[in-house]
Amino acid sequence: MTEPPLLEVRDLSVSFPQASGIVRAVRGISYTVNQGEFLGIVGESGSGKSVSSMAVMGLLPRNAVVTGDVLLRGESLLGRDDRELSRLRGKEIAMIFQDPLSALTPVYTVGNQIAEGLMLHDKGLGAKAAAVRAVELLRVVGIPAPERRVNAFPHEFSGGMRQRVMIAIAIANDPNLIIADEPTTALDVTIQAQILEVLQKAKELTGAAVVLITHDLGVVAGNADRIAVMYAGKLVETGAVDDVFTRPVMPYTIGLLRSVPNLVTAGRTRLVPLEGRPPSLSNLPPGCPFEPRCPIAVSACTTEEPPLLQLRGGHDAACIRAGEIESGVLHPSDVFPRPEPVAEGAKVVNERESILSINGLVKHFPLTAGMVFKKQIGTVKAVDGIDLEIRGGEVLGLVGESGCGKSTTILEVLEMTSPQVGSITIAGRDVAELSKAERLSMRKDVQIVFQDPMAALDPRLTIEDIVGEPLTVHGTSRTERRRRVAELLDLVGLEHTMAGRYPHEFSGGQRQRVGIARALATSPKLLVLDEPVSALDVSIQAGIMNLLEDLKLQLGLSYLFVAHDLAVVRQIADTVAVMYLGRIVESGEVGEVFARPHHPYTQALMSAVPIPDPEAERSRVRILLDGDLPSPTDEISGCNFHGRCPLFKLLDPARQQRCLTEDPHLRVIDTTSAACHHVDQNTLQPL
Amino acid sequence: MALLDPTTQGEVDLTAALVDPGKAPRNSSRARLIWLRLRSTPRFWVGAVIVVGMIVWAIAGLWIAKWSPLDQDLINSSTGPSTSHWFGTDDIGQDIYAETVSGLRKSLVIGLIAGPVGTLIAAFVGAFAGYLGGKADAVISWLINFLLVLPAFFILVLLSPVFKSLSFLVLTAFIAMFSWMIMAQVIRAQTKSLRDREFVKAARFMGVGTPTIIRRHILPNVASLLIIDATLGVVAAIDSETALSYFGFGIQRPQVSLGVLLADGTPSATTRPWMFLFPAIVLIVLLFAVSLVGDALRDAVDPTSGNTRD
């Protein structure tokens, strides 16, 4: 046991001197990574995850003040000059970034960039040999037709493929340590599953240790051996993944774990919200940084910051009351109890009449080329004949990967004009037949909540003006508006004294509450929610989800809930529709679709969602999809999923022929509707 | 990289929550920030003090003068600065000081009207074109490009017989009409990107009308640009007026502007320099000072000069 660990970070601190004070982004963290180990670092946005790993790589901006030490096999990395560091980088340590487009040079081919890295570190390697090795690496990371693709430029690749190239470059020189900073955050779940698979493969091939930075607990549960939780620039809990997930000790970890919706349990229990926001790192008050949000804080918590202390075999936590929690005196469910559901009496029972009905909706965009003489060179089939139905008091979850047509669908609903093909009926009225005045008054009934709460609120208006804006359209008097705004703010859980403030003074979760209050101003019947929680930190999502659930029950609202996160949809929706390339491929009652999906795409989508439970993750069989979402301009004959369909590959040629020539339509199968010819042949086992 | 956009907003002012919503401060923190930065720019103060000083002088300068612009002191014609004629007199005995103040007054009025009016036209035309898009945008863009290729000075020269006989306000209007195009293009581009912002979409789906959306959401969000443009527009308008008048196509005697005075002083600039020099100095100082203010404003607003954007 004389061998030093592969990577040892000792009391690392990073601060950025700024006009407004010193930002202490990382405040004394220590951890080690052993050869071949997989460490997952999780934490909220701004907790210092990126900064601490940038410090390890020596990639911080010049104004950063770094103290402490970083040792690679016992040798210090800090204070080395740039040349030495770049030699180490790539050869010993490789880094994978969230945004591969900015990490790849746009003017060189992908092959050149891989070869360049290879030759830089292996002077004896000739250009020919490097090119051959580049092709080989691309094959390893799963780029189809690598001989051809090696000559492509980065912009010709999709996000997922670029990330594969980054992994290829990272493993090119057989590094001992790979640091990946949110490598899959910008990607869809099915692509994320592919990339994580490639990362695992790369780890096996090179025997390297991996440090994976992510905010997704599910990703950590499924991949990492050890987890480190960061909060306000400190490590607050570390340990083996199973240990921390089953017996978390630090209240922040407990809150985090209890707040994430879990695909397996979602919809049955309420989420546990973790309110508040992390402290500002520029002048931290003394004491535990989690104290303002901690439900079990005691007075001692405000005086001294608890250090990270060893509990039992390799499980450390930083909390004054760690002993009580560990010994079971305080149970995690006492720390963050589940909130009570809305009382029966407060519920509004809705007549189950149709609120929104979409029939055969089509929206095609012409794709034109040429600057002066525009000519049509194709059609983007953004929405290609879909039916949706929402009844009073119901939530329809619309799920699908980015680019599948979800946003176009909701924009068509909100425009309230006659669609290209098909019809949209809101509360029994066909929108194509509305007069201008009727359309204006119908806008009262349908309101929208956007994904990014900062972008959706005019930064120059006060909260009062923002929330009251829908009322100005319908001629509400100023005093009445003010009264209503106060009422709405109360309803969404904000102080009505905040009405005079501006959006930037609020946290992300509070801003989303403002957005919801605005949407409720005209007492709508239908709320269109476009990814309402995906821009929020996980800990805050739960509070918003609970609010939406409560509002639905209290006000008898219907939601069209658009999301890519299946667990979130499972939590709130009554019915679900799965969209793929402008079509609905499966729809039905949410419990049925999630328990027994029939369409191979639905199955793949579900199996790609990481579950924040290491044990469940290990026992899962993933159905991986091949390749990326085809471009919506492609003319695909037959079933538009056949190029990626995992079931298609298992079929005999006669059946495959049917997939290739005949377009499947939605039909009822058991309890759901699916658009697949061969549901009876489906032997795929998701989850 | 997430590194570069700090996620933690500044400290929330807790006392603000206790203030009555109706009385809460209305200026957004962005405006406050710009003001803070302006305040610490010496250029701004130098410019602002000179501009204010010149405005005061233009208003009050004649009260202390011994002569009015129209008086003729024939005994003392063509004399240099003296205790009686501070800036000297011209060939027909008119007091250069009185004429300069009166010319400055006219030039200032023209500049202060034409600059902001041009900006106003730019704001509305640009915002409507950018917001409406489609046909309306195509027509307006075509018009803007057409006006841009027209030689504005030449047109004003051609039109000068029309406004020679009319009030100087007509000239002012013409100057404004030829000075908004570039800014309109900038505003149009800004509006196009604002139109896709979600708060604008949200307003549209609430049923808020186009003029209200432009007034409430688009223009306030380009306000800083407009303020800069209006300031620098003052400089441009005074420039245009001076040039036109200098060549005899702008303000006509008996009215005077700085351009008229420069034109009158030019032939004798070497023999009797005071006739040319004093109006020229006043003009240069004025333009310089307004430019300083505009420049300082631009720097204070410039989004690339810090990470303080909201």
Ligand SMILES: Nc1ncnc2c1ncn2[C@@H]1O[C@H](COP(=O)(O)OP(=O)(O)OP(=O)(O)O)[C@@H](O)[C@H]1O
């Ligand atoms: N160059 C810099 N100058 C000043 N402050 C910085 C700089 N880079 C990062 N910070 C600050 O350091 C803190 C930690 O940032 P970091 O990027 O490590 O967070 P993170 O945990 O990676 O968050 P995310 O989940 O958003 O990626 C933040 O408060 C951030 O604003």
Ligand code: SF4
């Ligand atoms: S130290 Fe105190 S405030 Fe911090 S997590 Fe533990 S109990 Fe909560």
Ligand code: SF4
């Ligand atoms: S129709 Fe064929 S290709 Fe399409 S989903 Fe079913 S099996 Fe797959």
Ligand SMILES: [Mg+2]
């Ligand atoms: Mg980060």
